Amino acid sequence: MTTRTIIRGGRLLTMAEGEAGAVVSEGTLVLAGDRIEYIGPGDVEARPEDEIVDGRGKLYMPGxxxxxxxxxxxxxxxxxxxxxxxxxxxxxxxxxxxxxxxxxxxxxxxxxxxxxxxxxxxxxxxxxxxxxxxxxxxxxxxxxxxxxxxxxxxxxxxxxxxxxxxxxxxxxxxxxxxxxxxxxxxxxxxxxxxxxxxxxxxxxxxxxxxxxxxxxxxxxxxxxxxxxxxxxxxxxxxxxxxxxxxxxxxxxxxxxxxxxxxxxxxxxxxxxxxxxxxxxxxxxxxxxxxxxxxxxxxxxxxxxxxxxxxxxxxxxxxxxxxxxxxxxxxxxxxxxxxxxxxxxxxxxxxxLWLNDVGTLEAGMKADVIAVDVTGPHYQPEADLVSHLVYAGSGADVSDVWVNGKQLVRGRVCLTLDEERVYAEANAALRRLRG
Structure with missing residues (x-):
C-alpha cells in the first residue's frame, strides 16, 4: 500500500482553470505516490503508515x-x-x-x-x-x-x-x-x-x-x-x-x-x-x-x-x-x-508540453511547494495572491515536493549536499579564471 503524505490546515492555491489563480482556501492536501490523491476542504482519515504534515502558516501551491x-x-x-x-x-x-x-x-x-x-x-x-x-x-x-x-x-x-x-x-x-x-x-x-x-x-x-x-x-x-x-x-x-x-x-x-x-x-x-x-x-x-x-x-x-x-x-x-x-x-x-x-x-x-503539471488537482503530478506566509510582508491577509506576486520571493519557500517525493524540507535540500555543491562550484570558477 502506498504511503501517503497528508498535509492538514494549510492554505491551498490550486491555479486550476476557471479559478483565475485567485482562490485560496484552507483544507487538506494528500499526496500518494507521484500524484495528488485529494485536495479540498475537510480532513482525510490517516492510516498508520501515512506521513502527517502540519500545514498551518503555509500556503501550498504548484511548483x-x-x-x-x-x-x-x-x-x-x-x-x-x-x-x-x-x-x-x-x-x-x-x-x-x-x-x-x-x-x-x-x-x-x-x-x-x-x-x-x-x-x-x-x-x-x-x-x-x-x-x-x-x-x-x-x-x-x-x-x-x-x-x-x-x-x-x-x-x-x-x-x-x-x-x-x-x-x-x-x-x-x-x-x-x-x-x-x-x-x-x-x-x-x-x-x-x-x-x-x-x-x-x-x-x-x-x-x-x-x-x-x-x-x-x-x-x-x-x-x-x-x-x-x-x-x-x-x-x-x-x-x-x-x-x-x-x-x-x-x-x-x-x-x-x-x-x-x-x-x-x-x-x-x-x-x-x-x-x-x-x-x-x-x-x-x-x-x-x-x-x-x-x-x-x-x-x-x-x-x-x-x-x-x-x-x-x-x-x-x-x-x-x-x-x-x-x-x-x-x-x-x-x-x-x-x-x-x-x-x-x-x-x-x-x-513545456506537460499536461499533468502546473496545478494542484486530484490526479495531477505531486509537484508542490510550501510558502511560509507568516512573515510581515504577508500581513495583513488581504489578498495572498497579491502578496505572493508583489511582496513574496523564493526565500519564503520552505518545502518542496516533486513527483510526490520531498526534495526540500525546512529550506534544506534533501537530495544534494549543499556544502559540497558550493565548494565544487567555487573550485570550478577558480580553475576557469586561472
Missing amino acids: LVNTHGHAAMSLLRGLKDDVNLQVWLQEYMWPTEAKYTAADVRAGTELSIVEMLKSGTTTFMDMYDHMDQVAEAVEASGMRACLNRGVIGLCPEEVQRAKLEEAIRFARAWNGAADGRITTTMAPHAPYTCPPEYIAKFVEAAHELDLPIHTHMSETAREVEENAAAYGVRPVEHLRRLGVFSRPCLVAHGVHLTDEEIDILASHGVGVSHNPGSNLKLASGVARVPALRKAGVRVSLGTDSAASNNNLDIFREIRLAALIHKGVSGDPTAVPAAEALRMGTVEGARS
Missing part, C-alpha cells in the same frame, strides 16, 4: 516552472555585468565557456538546481553542452526538466554533423528517463548562430524523433536587423520558412516582434518564454507580452542563466512581469497579478 535557462552558467554569475548581449557573449561568456569540462557543467548545474529548488522551481528547461551531465544531475536531484543539447553551428561541416548527432543521441537516450521526469527537445541555438541549412536539419530530426523545438529568437534589435540583412527576412519569417514552426515550438525572448509576427506565432501555436530580468539587465528591451497574450500566444517565464540575470528565482520574474508591462504601457491592468502567477506555473508547464 514554479522556469521555461528557459542554461543551468551550468551559474559558474559565471557576476563574471561580467553591465554590457550588451553581443559584448557579453563574444568577449566574456563564450571564451570562458570554451574552457568548460564535463565536471564544470555538472558543478554549475547542481548549483543551479539547489538554487531553483530552494526558491520553489520544480521544473526547468535547459539548453547547453555536456547534457548527459545535466541529465544525471536532474535524475539525482529528483527535479523535473525538459532538456536539450543546444547547438551553435558556427563551425566546420564535420563539427556541425557531430554536434547534430550528439543532440539526436541525447534526445533519444533521455526522453522519458528518471521516472518520466526528464523530457527532451531539439535545440538549434538561434538563427544568428546556426546557418539556415543547419536549422533545417534540426527540424528534420525533430520530425523523425517526434520532439518539439526550442531556440532563441528576436532577443535584440541588432539580431533582428542582421537577420534581415543576411537572409532578407526577420527571424520569425526566417524560422517559419525553415519549418521550425511545423513542430511544437517554444522560443526564448521574442522581444522585438511586429504585429504580423505575433500573428504568425499565434497561428502556429508557438510559445514564448518571457525572460524579463535577463532582458532588462542586457538592455535587450521589453517583450510585447500584453500583445502576445491578446493574440493567443502562450507566454511563460524564464530566468535565462544566472550569468545574465543573476538569480534563478522565478518569483522575481513573476513580479517583474506584473510590473514592467504596466510601466511600459501605462495600463495598470496590462498583466494582473494572478495572470503573472499563472505564467510562472501552469502556463510554464503547458509551454
Whole structure:
C-alpha cells in the first residue's frame, strides 16, 4: 500500500482553470505516490503508515516552472555585468565557456538546481553542452526538466554533423528517463548562430524523433536587423520558412516582434518564454507580452542563466512581469497579478508540453511547494495572491515536493549536499579564471 503524505490546515492555491489563480482556501492536501490523491476542504482519515504534515502558516501551491535557462552558467554569475548581449557573449561568456569540462557543467548545474529548488522551481528547461551531465544531475536531484543539447553551428561541416548527432543521441537516450521526469527537445541555438541549412536539419530530426523545438529568437534589435540583412527576412519569417514552426515550438525572448509576427506565432501555436530580468539587465528591451497574450500566444517565464540575470528565482520574474508591462504601457491592468502567477506555473508547464503539471488537482503530478506566509510582508491577509506576486520571493519557500517525493524540507535540500555543491562550484570558477 502506498504511503501517503497528508498535509492538514494549510492554505491551498490550486491555479486550476476557471479559478483565475485567485482562490485560496484552507483544507487538506494528500499526496500518494507521484500524484495528488485529494485536495479540498475537510480532513482525510490517516492510516498508520501515512506521513502527517502540519500545514498551518503555509500556503501550498504548484511548483514554479522556469521555461528557459542554461543551468551550468551559474559558474559565471557576476563574471561580467553591465554590457550588451553581443559584448557579453563574444568577449566574456563564450571564451570562458570554451574552457568548460564535463565536471564544470555538472558543478554549475547542481548549483543551479539547489538554487531553483530552494526558491520553489520544480521544473526547468535547459539548453547547453555536456547534457548527459545535466541529465544525471536532474535524475539525482529528483527535479523535473525538459532538456536539450543546444547547438551553435558556427563551425566546420564535420563539427556541425557531430554536434547534430550528439543532440539526436541525447534526445533519444533521455526522453522519458528518471521516472518520466526528464523530457527532451531539439535545440538549434538561434538563427544568428546556426546557418539556415543547419536549422533545417534540426527540424528534420525533430520530425523523425517526434520532439518539439526550442531556440532563441528576436532577443535584440541588432539580431533582428542582421537577420534581415543576411537572409532578407526577420527571424520569425526566417524560422517559419525553415519549418521550425511545423513542430511544437517554444522560443526564448521574442522581444522585438511586429504585429504580423505575433500573428504568425499565434497561428502556429508557438510559445514564448518571457525572460524579463535577463532582458532588462542586457538592455535587450521589453517583450510585447500584453500583445502576445491578446493574440493567443502562450507566454511563460524564464530566468535565462544566472550569468545574465543573476538569480534563478522565478518569483522575481513573476513580479517583474506584473510590473514592467504596466510601466511600459501605462495600463495598470496590462498583466494582473494572478495572470503573472499563472505564467510562472501552469502556463510554464503547458509551454513545456506537460499536461499533468502546473496545478494542484486530484490526479495531477505531486509537484508542490510550501510558502511560509507568516512573515510581515504577508500581513495583513488581504489578498495572498497579491502578496505572493508583489511582496513574496523564493526565500519564503520552505518545502518542496516533486513527483510526490520531498526534495526540500525546512529550506534544506534533501537530495544534494549543499556544502559540497558550493565548494565544487567555487573550485570550478577558480580553475576557469586561472
